[in-house]
Amino acid sequence: MALYSIGDVAERCGINPVTLRAWQRRYGLLKPQRTEGGHRLFDEDDIERIEEIKRWIESGVPVGKVKALIEGENVNIDDGWFALQEEMLAVLRLVRPSKLRTKIATIGKENPAEMLIDHVFVPIRQRLGLDQNTARAMCSLLDGALIDYIAFCLTGSRKKAGKDALLIGWGLTDRTRLWLEAWRLSQQGWRIDVLAEPLDSPRPELFPGQHIFVYTGKAFTKRQQEQISHWQAQGFSITAHGH
Incomplete structure (x- = not known):
């Protein structure tokens, strides 16, 4: 059976190699083989699984819920997005811009932009907008980090x-x-x-x-x-x- 490098699979499936590594390490969604040198190798079954993961995520499922769905468990999708909102808010409350930027970059690699916009960032900003005191400062901090990350993404897309x-x-x-x-x-x-x-x-x-x-x-x-x-x-x- 043919085996493919992570670069080949990333190009074929339209997925960033960083995202594929996150799907494997953080979520246990992939189990590629390894060369003697430790490099990942994927077969056609792996590629089919990657396409299935993509379909779930593009349909609105948070990446953290995909494994359970693939394994046939009952999953509340909305809970997954709410949990991600809570993770973001917890980082935001630390008032550490560097940690906030890292969190945004991490979830940005793991989830489609459209899903993050509609299910995480817009709802968080709406929640923060309900409080006119401390939350306004938190929202301003979030906005600065978001614009910083988005500007980075736009620069990459122009290439x-x-x-x-x-x-x-x-x-x-x-x-x-x-x-x-x-x-x-x-x-x-x-x-x-x-x-x-x-x-x-x-x-x-x-x-x-x-x-x-x-x-x-x-x-x-x-x-x-x-x-x-x-x-x-x-x-x-x-x-x-x-x-």
Whole structure:
């Protein structure tokens, strides 16, 4: 039977080697063979298992719950995401930026960006937003670490093949959410640049020849939808992102 290196499997399955190692070491999801030198070797059965793990995760299952599902156990998926939120909050309460950055990077390697945005980071920020005192400082600390990590991810995505685009906040007050959406788009094959300061009007004529995504953080109004259609009719490549 053919055997493949971790680099070959990562390229074939579209999974970072760091993630494959985490799936093995931390979650016991993989059991590759080893060369005499200790290098991992994967066979076709391993690759099928990796694809199965990917399907579970992409369907919204936290990576920590996947092994139980594969083994046929009953699992509450929502509990898994809530547990990850609690882990993040516990690290946040330490008020140690370096530990927070490490935690974000770790879960960022192990879970799809879209799932982390929707099931971990947005809910945590909403929970922190309910408290106007200490939690506001904690949320600000989290936002800084998130933007730092997302900027790193966007830089990496620009080195890959893809389509260039600019993300603009339109009347948006939550700047961190803009960066989270930039991260989401970068995972969909876009090489994203972010206009860090939201605008009252995107003014696509200032960015000729560029594809533009606009994000409002809420449902687009009828007037905004009409304005986007008007810009498109004028030949601008502009798309409403999100709602």
